[in-house]
Amino acid sequence: MSDKESSAVWNKSELYQWEGFWSNLTIIKEAKIFKATFKSDPNDVGLASFIKTSSTWLKVICLSIMQGNKKEEDLLVKDNPHFHRLENFSP
Numbered sequence: 001m002s003d004k005e006s007s008a009v010w011n012k013s014e015l016y017q018w019e020g021f022w023s024n025l026t027i028i029k030e031a032k033i034f035k036a037t038f039k040s041d042p043n044d045v046g047l048a049s050f051i052k053t054s055s056t057w058l059k060v061i062c063l064s065i066m067q068g069n070k071k072e073e074d075l076l077v078k079d080n081p082h083f084h085r086l087e088n089f090s091p
Contacts, residue, residue, distance in 0.1 A: 008015050008022070015022045018031070047062055049055045 006026075008017075013024060016025055016028055018028045045062055045066065047055070047058055048057055
C-alpha cells in the first residue's frame with residue numbers, strides 16, 4: 001500500500017482507503033490491476049450492480065438507450081449464452 005492510502009478496522013476486517021473508497025486489500029489490488037491494464041473504446045459502457053440485483057433489466061435499459069429507436073434483432077437473445085442452452089433443451 002502506498003503512502004496515500006490509510007487503513008482502519010471495521011467489523012473485525014481491515015479496510016484500506018484508496019482513491020476515496022474503503023475496501024479490503026484483495027479488492028483494492030484487483031482494482032489497481034484493472035485500472036492499469038484496461039483499455040476502453042469510445043463506445044464502451046460500464047455497467048455495474050450488486051450480485052442478484054436483477055442486472056438483466058439494467059442490460060435491457062442500457063441496450064435500449066444505446067440503440068435508440070432502431071428496430072433490430074434483440075441482441076440480448078442473440079448473444080445471451082444461457083438463452084441458446086434453454087432454447088435447445090429437451091428433457
